[in-house]
Amino acid sequence: MPSLTSKPVxxxxxxxxxxxxxxxxxxxxxxxxxxRTALSKGANFWNGGELYGTPTYNSLHLLNSYFTQYPEDAEKVVLSIKGAFNSQKFMPDSSPANVRRSVDECLRVLDGKKFLDLFECARQDANTPVEATVETLAEYVKAGKLGGISLSEVRAETIRRAAKVHPISAVEVELSLWSTDILDNGVMDTCAELGIPIVAYSPLGRGFLTGQIKSIDDIPEGDFRRHMPRxxxxxxxxxLDLVAELQKFAQAKGCTPAQLALAWVKSFSGKPGRPTVIPIPGATTEERVLENMVDVTLTDRELEEIEKILKKLPVAGGRYAPGHPTET
Incomplete structure (x- = not known):
């Protein structure tokens, strides 16, 4: 079983x-x-954000309400929160002052109902050296207010620089069948070398790999995916051609496309020269949670067949629109 900040997940x-x-x-x-379903099925690592919503209703407010109703679950959950982002300007601000503001706000909203196991800046601010950011977060770790420090959407070089200042508990980056960048840009290799687990966000390709999105009309108005290049x-x-091929593969395998996508991400975990990889699929209904928690194992031959599909049908379009703040 993998662990984060020495806690099993x-x-x-x-x-x-x-x-x-x-x-x-x-x-x-x-x-x-x-x-509750996610927790009951073993998904006890939860990942949220101060920026996921509004200043008055985001992941932290939801968590406060949840742990108020279910206080017995607080010790079972390992919680990671992203913050230090200027939502009004839609720009990262990982300066020491804003990092302190963000962590303090997270702790205020959680109100002692849940310990903050991990905190990460949603993106690394180009105007602030990562060393200064990590030094600031290390103050909270030493004070016992924070369990560990995570990084999000950073380059391999940034991971190395950060790790020299303070141990890094996790690196959160995008990884899925239609986002394989970290396999080639040194991020996965660096995490393996330094023994840092990878938290794989959007492992279902922002829902695209599930096969449920067949046209742009399947994405609600106002949803940020409508503005993404892919x-x-x-x-x-x-x-969609790639998704169709993966759907055929999943059907032959006897699993859903989502289960196939998650199995592929988890296939890297624990292999020689690879770090621990923990996908964090999102789901707003019990039904989807139950689907995502079905464990599927892929053989080496099946992984080779999937690799052939990815080479034959490469993903079109970038991960984000030009100008979007991201390091990787």
Whole structure:
């Protein structure tokens, strides 16, 4: 069983973003049911964000309500929160002052109902050396207010620089069948070398790999995916071709496309020369949580066949639009 900050976690985690960061957040009753189901199925690593929603209703407010209703779950959950982001300017601000503001705000909203196991800046601010950011977070770790420090969307060089200042507990980066960048840019190799677990966000390709999105109309108005390059009309049908091939593969395997996608991400974990890899699929309903928690194992031959599909049908479009703050 993998661990984060010396606490055991399941092989699959749970992403909270979709529960609060959308035009119409999921009703609390529905959200709580999904959260409790995730925990009951072993997904005890939860990942949320101060920026996932509004200043008055984001992951932290949802968590406060959840642990108020279910205080017995607090010790069972290993919680990671992203912050230090200027939502008004949509720019990262990992300066010491804003890092302190963000962590203090997270602790204030959690109100002692849940320990903050991990904190990470949503993106590394180009105007602030990562060393200064990590030194600031290390103050909270030493004070016992924070369990560990994580990094998000950073280059291999940044990981090395950060690790020289303070131990890094995890690195959160995008990894899925349609986002394989970290396999070639040194991030996965660096994490393996330094013994840092990878938290794989968007392991279902922001829902695209599930096969549920067949046209742009399947994405709600106001959803940020409508502005992402891979969902645009000029590449949409081409990317659907990849999904169709993966759906055929999943059907032959006897699993759903989502289960196939998660199995592929988890296939890297524990292999020689690879770090621990923990996918954090999001789900707003109990049904989707139960689907995601079905464990599927891929053979070496099946992994080779999937690799052939990815080479034959490469993903069209970038991960983010030009100008989006990201290091990798």
């Amino acid at each position: 399941g092989a699959t985690g749970y992403g909270l973003m979709g529960l609060t960061w959308r035009p119409e957040p999921a009703p609390k009753e529905q959200a709580f049911k999904a959260m 969902f645009q009309p000029d590449v949409f049908s081409k990317n």
